[in-house]
Amino acid sequence: MNFDTYNYSQQLKKDLEVFQRWQVLIEALSEANQTAEILDITKKILAFDVHKSEIMRVASEHWYPNTHWIAVAFSNLAKMTSLSHTQVILPKMQKVAELHFEEFPNAAFQFTKAPLAAGGYYLEEISQNLRVAYWDIVNKRFYLDTVHFMKLVQTEAIQIAGVEALTIFQKRLTAISYLLKDNEYSIDIVGLDMTDTQNLMMQQKDLSAEILDSLFVEAAKQNFVLTLLQNDKDGAVLKIGSVSLEIIQYRDQQEHAVWQYDIIDNNKRVTIYTLFQQLPFFANWYEKWFNEVGLKDKRAVFVD
Numbered sequence: 001m002n003f004d005t006y007n008y009s010q011q012l013k014k015d016l017e018v019f020q021r022w023q024v025l026i027e028a029l030s031e032a033n034q035t036a037e038i039l040d041i042t043k044k045i046l047a048f049d050v051h052k053s054e055i056m057r058v059a060s061e062h063w064y065p066n067t068h069w070i071a072v073a074f075s076n077l078a079k080m081t082s083l084s085h086t087q088v089i090l091p092k093m094q095k096v097a098e099l100h101f102e103e104f105p106n107a108a109f110q111f112t113k114a115p116l117a118a119g120g121y122y123l124e125e126i127s128q129n130l131r132v133a134y135w136d137i138v139n140k141r142f143y144l145d146t147v148h149f150m151k152l153v154q155t156e157a158i159q160i161a162g163v164e165a166l167t168i169f170q171k172r173l174t175a176i177s178y179l180l181k182d183n184e185y186s187i188d189i190v191g192l193d194m195t196d197t198q199n200l201m202m203q204q205k206d207l208s209a210e211i212l213d214s215l216f217v218e219a220a221k222q223n224f225v226l227t228l229l230q231n232d233k234d235g236a237v238l239k240i241g242s243v244s245l246e247i248i249q250y251r252d253q254q255e256h257a258v259w260q261y262d263i264i265d266n267n268k269r270v271t272i273y274t275l276f277q278q279l280p281f282f283a284n285w286y287e288k289w290f291n292e293v294g295l296k297d298k299r300a301v302f303v304d
Contacts (some may be wrong), residue, residue, distance in 0.1 A: 003203040018176055021048070022032075022048060024046070025041060025044055025045050025048060027248045028041050029041045029042065029045065029069070029072060029073065029076070031042050032076060033080065034077075034182055035077065035080065035179045035180070035182065035183055035240040038073055038076050038077060039073075039137060039180075039183055041073075042069060042070065042073040042137055042139050043138065044202065044249060045066070045069045046066050046069070046070075046137065046138070055173055063095075063147065063298050064095050064096065064097075065095055065096060066113070066121075067096045067110070067111045067112060067113060067121060068090075068095060068096045068097050068111075069138075070111045070135065070244070071088065071096065071098075071110065071111045072088060072097060073137075074099065074111070074123065074135070074176075075088045075097075075099055077176050077179055077180075078099070078101070078172060078176060080179065081171075081172055081175035081176060081179070083168055083171055083172045083175060084103050084172065085101075085102040086099060086100070086102070087099070087100040089104075089108075090284070096110055096111065097209060098110050098126065098196055099111070099123075101169065101172065103161060103164075103166075103168040103169050103172075104157060104158065104161050104165055104169065105161070106156075106157035106160060106161065107125055107126075107127070107155075107157040107158065108125070108126045108127070109123055109124065109125055109126065109159075110123075110124055110126050111123055111124070111130065111135075112124055113222070114134060114136075114301065114303070115303050116204050116301060118304065119136055119138050119139065120134055120135060120136035120138075120139070120141065120301065121134070121135050121136070122134055122135075122145075122302075123135065123152055125152055125155075125157075126272055127157070128151075128152065128155050128157075129147075129153055129187065130148040130149075130152045130155070131145040131148040131302065132145060132148065132149055132152065132173070133145060133173065133189075134142070134298070134301045134302065136301075140180075140183070140184060140185045140186060141185065141186045141298075141301070142176075142177055142180045142185050142186070142187050142188075142189075143186075143188040143189075143259075143297065143298040143301055143302075144173070144188060144189040144190065144191075144192055144297065145297075145302050146190060146191060146295040146297045147290065147294065147299075148302075149192075149273060150273065150276050150286065150287070151287075153166055153274075153276050153277040154276060154277060154280070159278065161275065163274060163277065163278065166273065166277055167269055167274070168177060168272060170192050170193075170194065170271060170273065170274075171194070173189065173192060174189060174192055174193045174194070177183040177189050177192075177193075190295050190296065191261075191271055191272040191295050191299050192271060192273065193267075193271075194268045194269060194270070194271055195268055196269075197264075197265065197270070197271055197272070198217040198260075198261075198262040198263065198264075198265035199260055199262065199263070200260055200262070200263075200272060200295055201258070201259075201295070201296040202258075202259040202260060202292065202293050202294065202295070202296060203258070203290070203291060203292060203293070203294045203295070203296050204255040204259075204291065204292040204293075205252070205258050206251075206256055206257045206258055207257065207259055207292055207293070208292075211289050211292055211293060212247065214285060214288075214289075215236075215247075215282075215285050218281040218282075218284070218285050219238060220283060221281065222279075222281045224238060224240075224279075224281075225238075225239070226238045229246065229248070233246065233248050234248065234249045234250065235247045235248040235249050235259075238282075240275070240278070240279070242265070242266065242267075243263065243265045243270045243275075244262075244263070244264040244265075245261065245262075245263055245264075245272075245275060245282075246261070246262040246263075246264065247259065247260075247261060248260050248261075250263055257301075259293070261295075263275070272295070
């Protein structure tokens with residue numbers, strides 16, 4: 001076969017143009033400081049096919065997968081909220097960046113690919129392998145994993161950091177979700193927003209008396225008093241200082257008993273996750289009866 005030097009040089013030129021377009025995207029992401037801009041560039045990065053190059057092939061320790069760029073984009077959003085410092089760290093011999101949030105010095109987070117045909121990524125705490133959220137840039141979805149987040153706030157790393165750190169972290173995630181919502185995202189962060197701690201719906205209707213009775217028993221063991229509501233509400237209330245956790249029942253149009261959590265906190269600093277962190281008996285009860293009393297969230301996207 002004859003070697004055509006000119007044709008070879010033209011193909012190299014095309015390959016270099018591919019990598020030039022890639023470089024422009026990465027540089028743009030490094031400089032982006034507006035939510036819409038960050039999301040648009042990241043979406044283009046995810047869709048980019050560098051393997052359109054026919055001669056030049058990527059085989060480098062400095063070539064990173066999509067999960068790495070998702071982490072970089074998320075860190076940009078986190079920095080925009082200006083709540084506390086965010087570090088992007090690339091551990092030696094790894095290909096995906098870790099996110100370190102100042103409020104949790106003993107925890108590290110990373111994005112992994114979600115096993116879904118629709119796409120999307122999980123933000124996970126690495127050491128405990130617990131998901132925080134699901135982020136789908138293509139289909140504009142951001143959902144909190146209420147099950148794993150409940151477990152995360154009880155881990156040693158989060159407990160050591162304390163309630164104030166959890167408060168900052170919740171505000172951080174809420175602020176990011178607001179940025180995404182302003183860009184027409186579907187958002188579900190049930191229980192996380194400190195300004196929206198009421199009407200938190202449970203998974204199931206028509207709970208058995210055994211479930212609520214067991215919470216009365218567990219609370220009493222820890223010297224907490226769960227009492228029946230005395231006003232026009234039907235349910236029970238647990239007082240924790242100036243904060244009240246109300247578990248309320250009402251009837252829907254089909255006469256089913258619908259249950260919800262209402263957290264009454266005039267200072268707007270306590271959420272259901274704060275209570276999970278501070279009240280292990282409540283978290284244990286919640287986990288035991290999760291299929292009935294768990295928060296109604298977007299469970300379909302969280303695949304184990």
